[in-house]
Amino acid sequence: MYLALLTKKTKMTSMEKRLQKELQAMTKDPPAGVSVNTNSLSSNLSEWVVDIEGAPGTLYESERFQLGFKFTSRYPFDSPQVMFLGPNIPVHPHIYSNGHICLSILTEDWSPALSVQSVCLSIVSMLSSCKEKKLPPDNALYVRTCSKDPKKTRWWYHDNSV
C-alpha cells in the first residue's frame, strides 16, 4: 500500500514529501531492532506505528514494543508526537505507564534535522542504557493528571543518566 503512495504523482505537501523519503530510507535500510509497521500508515503518512525490539544484552532484550508517531502538517518544523502504544509499555524511569516518554528531543530539543529514525534510535538507546526497570517516580500522579498529548507536558529533564 505504501508503495502506491510513493509513486503517486500528485502534488504533495512538504510534510508528505519528507515523510515519504524517510519511509523509503527506513524500509530500504532499517536500523537494527527498528521496523516500520507498513500496515499502520495513514494515507497522508501523518500516523505511523514503528515496531522496536530491545537490544541484545540489555534489560529489554527481545522484548517487542510499539511506538506511535503522529505528524502535523508542519513537520519537520514541528516535532512529531511520539508515545508507546499497545499492551506492552516498557517499564523505564523515563517512560510513563500511559506510554508518554520523557525525552527532550521530542519537545524542546526537537530539530527539523532529526527524523523518525533518529527518534527511534534515541529511544532504543534510552532503553539500552537503563540499569533498573522501574516506573518514573511521579508516574501515578502524572498519568492521572496529564494531557492526552505528551507534547503538552512541559517536561523537567532532571536526570539524563538513565
Place this chain on the structure above:
Amino acid sequence: MATAASTSVLSKVLVNEPEQLSIVVRFSGNKIYNVNISSKDTISDLKKAVAHIANVSPRTLNLVLTGQLLNDSTLLQDCGLGIHTTLHAFCWSDNLVHESPDIPAQKPQLFQETDHKAPHGYNSRDESQGNQITRDCLRAAEETSTPAGESDVDGNDFIWLRTQREISSRTRPPSCYRNLNTNDISRFFVYCKICDCVQPAKLRLSCKDCGSGAFLVDRGPSNWRDISANTEIIGTCKSGSCSGTVPRFYLRCNEKHDGEVEGTAALLKHVQANHKRVECIICSDVMSHVLIFPCSPGHVICLECFNQYGTTCLNERRFVEHPVHGYTLPCPAGCLDSHIEETHHFLLLGQEKYERYKNFGAEEYVLQNGGMLCPGPGCGMGLFPSGEGRLVKCRECRHEFCKDCRREFHLGGCENFLESLSLAVSDLRINDERAVRATWEQEAQSLIDETTKSCPGCQTKTERSGGCMHMICSRCQTEWCWICVKKWNRDCMADHWFGT
C-alpha cells in the same frame, strides 16, 4: 513566458547556428561603437573591425569581458555574447606598462575603462539574450582569479548556460526566491530590495578614495574577506590624479535598475548555487540554490525550507542573541558556530516577517540589556528607565506606567492596583456598580487578570494553555511555577508539578 524564451536560447546554443551579433564596444570617455559581426568570427576579427572604426591599431587594442582580457583566437560564439553585449575596450600604451611593472604585460589583470557612473549597457542588455560564458573562460577566471571592476562579473562561477529571466512585478511569483533560474549558477547572491527577491549578483569594484572604476588590483578576490571592507587586496587607481591604493568591492543586483542606489542589494553570503548537488537537511531534495550554514559540516538547507525554518523559529521566538552576529539562528542540526552571520538572510522570510524579525531583535536587545518595553497599547517602545521612582514615562506614546507591575501608573502598592482604580471612580461620585459596567477597559483588564499571570522575570502577562505547572517564559526565558508565580524550584516539582 520566460521558460519558452529560455528554451529558444538553449536550442541556439546547442545547435551552434551562426548568428549575427550586434556588439557594443565601449572605450574610455564613454565612446561607444556598434559592431555587427557573425558569431563564428574570432575576437581577432572583432578587434580588426573595432580598430578600423575607432581608428586605432588592432595590435594595441584589448577587449575586456567579465574582467577577462579576451583572447584573439577565441570564437565569439564561445564568449556568451548576446545582442548588445557591451565589451570594454582599451589600448595598451608603453606608458602604462612602465607605470605598473608588477603587472605582466601579456596578462594585465584588470584595466578598467568605464567611468564609474556610466550606465552599464552590458549588464542590462545582455539579459535579454542570455549570457553564456564558456567553461574555459571560467576556468581561466578561477585560475587567475581576475577580478571584475565595473565590467561585470566575478559573479559568474561556471555559468555556461544562463537563460533569460523575465522580471516584472506582475509576473513575479509571490515567493521571494522562485525567481532564481535553475541555470543561474552565480557565485554571489543578493537580496535585491527593488526586485524584492534573491538575485544573482555582480561583483563590482571602485577606488575607495575617488570612487572611480578605473582601478587595477594586484590580485582577484578569492574569499569573503577579500571583498569585505577590510580587504587585503591593494591596487592602483588609474583615474587622473588620484593616488588611491585600496579597492572597495560591492555587489549589485544582476537586473538593471534605473537610478539604482547603493544599499538596495543585501549580500547573502550563505546563499550559493548547489553545484555539488547536496540534499537539503530538511526536505532532502536537491535544490538548485541553497543556504549553507557556517558550521564545520556546512549543513545545507534549501531556500524554501529556510523560509519555513525561520518562520517557525520566529513564531516561537526561538531566535538567539549571538554576541557577534546579533539576533540570529543556528543550523537546524544545532552545530556550534553555525549561526547565520549576516542578518539580511532573514529577508528570505519575506519583508513582512523581516520587519517582525527586526522588532523582535530590538526587543530582545532591550530586555537583555536591562531595559523594558512600553506596555502602552500598540507602542512597545524600548525604554531604559533611570532613577529610583516607579513612574516611567514613555517618550514615544507618553504612556505613564509603574516600573514594577507594568500597569498604568498608580499610587500605593502594586497589589492594590484595582482598588486604586475603583477609588478613583468613586471619587467622581458615580455609582460603583454602574461605573464598573460602563468601563471599557475594566472588563478586559479583569479578564486578563483572571486568565493570566505575570512572569516573575519580565512581568509579561502569560496564559497557560495546558501541560504541567513548569512555565518557561517565551520572552525572557525565566523558568517559573504557575502556582507559586516564583522561580521554578525543587519544592514546586515535589509538591505541585502537575497540579495541586
